[in-house]
Amino acid sequence: MTNANGDQPSEATLLIRGGLTRTPFDETAEAIFPTSGYVYGSAAEAEAAFAGDTKRFIYSRYGNPTVAMFEERLRLLEGAEACMATASGMAAVFASLASYLKCGDRVVASRALFGSCSVVLTEILPRLGIESQLVDGTDLDQWSDALKKPTSAVFLESPSNPGLQIVDVAAVAELAHEAEALVIIDNVFATPVLQRPLELGADVVVYSATKHIDGQGRVLGGAVLSSQKYVDDHLMPFLRHTGPSMSPFNAWTLLKGMETLRLRVDASCATANLLASKLDGHTKLSSLRYPGHPSHPQHELAMAQMSKGGTVLAVEIDGDKDATFRFLDALSLFDISNNLGDSKSLATHPATTTHRRLGVDGRAAVGIGESMVRLSIGLEDAEELLEDVLSALGQV
């Protein structure tokens, strides 16, 4: 796909038109193909398709035209050689690791991870004979030490969920590549429009498309972006034969989500910035974290690798769990939810929901206390959202 000058179109154009293919009916919008399979004009055609001699759709577990449009749009946006969609973000995370690693391999990961990512690394992979070591993602010495033992892959999230810890992606990628380890990054919090991990040296980028890519609370989805070689040698066979495929309807919804992705993320970032600057130092808060605010301990690094601070804030209520619950219950615009990246502003208590599974010690190790609240900033009026938080803080 090119623009009038024959160049690759800009981000804004790709988000609307990237990957668009039309049927002979010349429809404006992307078509949904709710079909499980495809038919062949002859037995020989079927044979050629299965032998790989012709490239065509065979079965929707392998590929589907609507899903392919979504994959191509995200691939162009990310600047990757290949993209494969999955049924959810966790399917993408698991496939990115399980398709590549085998019994006896070792993976090094930053400790500050989304709850389910943590379970995959510390419980599920070890059960398959894959050793995983967790490090403080902000400490390059710890990465370097951990990578002294033969390591097949590193996995990290930046900013992390929910503590908004920033990992120096370029520095970790360099250390990992010296150790010949594959670098996999969960880029959900940064979104495809704020951070470009492949340019920072990552090899594989995974998304929960459920978050900002849909961004309107409708469907689950995920994606893995990488080199063609990684897809051909590892990911594609794993996905084809284990089956976590994205549904055509979800792909269509996500295509529509991508059309407004930049507009939504920019608007949420602006409001998140406003909230961070107005709430910083509030007497009812013992801490506030937002990568776009100078008070964040890694603000400079965040701004070097992300173009904006993101759509999520983490605050700590100056009080115990009861006081924190009073704050959450007093919010009237923010909904209490475990989701994020939505047009509706959402407030989460990670210790009792998304990160409950980690246990008290596991949470303490990544700085998730009973008074932490994650605020995912949506698209409502910025001043009204600020008033909502201020008024709820008043009732702590």
Ligand SMILES: *Cc1c(COP(=O)(O)O)cnc(C)c1O
């Ligand atoms: C939500 C989330 C996931 C999982 O995505 P699902 O679509 O819910 O499966 C993975 N990583 C991060 C950082 C997330 O926030």
